[in-house]
Amino acid sequence: MAMKTPIIFANWKMNKTIGETKDYLDQFLDQASKYVGKVEIFILVPHTALAMAAFWTENSGVKVGSQNHFWEDFGPYTGEVSAAMVRDCGGRYGMVGHYERRLYFHESLDDFRRKAKAALRNQVIPVICIGESIEERQAAETESVIRKQIGVIFEGFTPSEVEACCLLYEPYWAAGAEKPAAPSEAQKAHWMIRNELRKRFGEGAAQKVKVLYGGSVRKDYVMDFLIQSDIDGVGVGRAGLDPDSFLRIIEAADSVAAD
Numbered sequence: 471m472a473m474k475t476p477i478i479f480a481n482w483k484m485n486k487t488i489g490e491t492k493d494y495l496d497q498f499l500d501q502a503s504k505y506v507g508k509v510e511i512f513i514l515v516p517h518t519a520l521a522m523a524a525f526w527t528e529n530s531g532v533k534v535g536s537q538n539h540f541w542e543d544f545g546p547y548t549g550e551v552s553a554a555m556v557r558d559c560g561g562r563y564g565m566v567g568h569y570e571r572r573l574y575f576h577e578s579l580d581d582f583r584r585k586a587k588a589a590l591r592n593q594v595i596p597v598i599c600i601g602e603s604i605e606e607r608q609a610a611e612t613e614s615v616i617r618k619q620i621g622v623i624f625e626g627f628t629p630s631e632v633e634a635c636c637l638l639y640e641p642y643w644a645a646g647a648e649k650p651a652a653p654s655e656a657q658k659a660h661w662m663i664r665n666e667l668r669k670r671f672g673e674g675a676a677q678k679v680k681v682l683y684g685g686s687v688r689k690d691y692v693m694d695f696l697i698q699s700d701i702d703g704v705g706v707g708r709a710g711l712d713p714d715s716f717l718r719i720i721e722a723a724d725s726v727a728a729d
């Protein structure tokens with residue numbers, strides 16, 4: 471079976487100073503170069519480290535991005551950072567809608583749509599998070615939750631805008647947990663996501679959009695996710711904070727791609 475190039479990214483969350491970013495990249499980039507071209511790698515760093523991280527990763531093939539941005543490009547929005555500023559710092563990716571943004575900052579699906587649009591208009595690839603809570607899962611609402619999230623976030627998008635996005639299916643109950651979702655359960659959700667996009671935006675957009683899995687991914691079972699037909703890659707939180715453990719995940723992804 472011809473494998474797609476797997477996409478692997480780390481979300482550092484609110485971790486690492488500029489100095490710690492340098493130490494990490496010093497350990498990481500040389501080894502990561504073995505996988506560049508075979509695995510698409512990016513790191514979502516804090517805004518404060520973004521410009522330097524972009525500078526240090528320039529020409530390495532490893533990309534960087536941000537974890538959040540505002541939906542306007544500039545103006546009187548004290549404390550906010552725009553997607554235009556993310557791009558200006560060298561950020562190529564911009565996460566939108568992580569469940570921690572909903573939980574702690576009460577962001578809505580409408581906010582996520584506006585942020586995703588802002589990313590696209592500034593040549594930043596939006597990494598749009600969707601997924602259900604444990605209560606919704608227990609109530610067998612996963613499918614309806616996914617449909618609603620896609621319906622609101624992608625309202626008014628064109629098929630080519632959808633194609634340019636990256637989605638992260640991250641069930642809240644599997645993020646920061648002991649264990650990830652079962653790969654077969656994740657595959658089912660990914661199929662639902664693609665099918666919903668197919669119904670709304672057509673076959674081309676559904677096939678081209680990247681859909682990644684997130685939630686407690688570790689090196690030992692990353693391949694169990696990557697072999698699923700609708701999973702294009704994975705996003706990692708804790709396991710991406712240490713350069714060695716992130717590299718082991720990338721190495722595992724590369725071995726699947728090479729099969």
Ligand code: PEP
Nearest residue numbers: 645646685686706707708
């Ligand atoms: C996350 O919260 O986005 C995440 C993927 O975290 P972890 O890998 O630590 O579960």
